[in-house]
Amino acid sequence: MEESIKEEIKVSPPPKPDISKSVVIILVILSVVISMVGTWVILGEVNSMQSAPVLRGESSQAGQVKLSIIDKNLPAATAIGQVSITILNPEEQ
Numbered sequence: 001m002e003e004s005i006k007e008e009i010k011v012s013p014p015p016k017p018d019i020s021k022s023v024v025i026i027l028v029i030l031s032v033v034i035s036m037v038g039t040w041v042i043l044g045e046v047n048s049m050q051s052a053p054v055l056r057g058e059s060s061q062a063g064q065v066k067l068s069i070i071d072k073n074l075p076a077a078t079a080i081g082q083v084s085i086t087i088l089n090p091e092e093q
Contacts, residue, residue, distance in 0.1 A: 064086075065084075065085060066082075066084050067084070067085070068082055068083075
């Protein structure tokens, strides 16, 4: 008996051509232009925002703030404190 040896030849697809330098340059320039336009738009929006109101004269409003911190996981023998802050106008002192 004669055995025949079969060889398989794998044919690879032809290599894809590289992207030309001009296409790469155009893409880089386009990305820089888009970045600059985006930055310009955002800076324009930031500049158009209204700043915080400026208070002039005396304020007749008063406020009080109390802060209580209670840890629910504390043992029963632990002391608990309370802190309050009063902010006075320098003219009232």
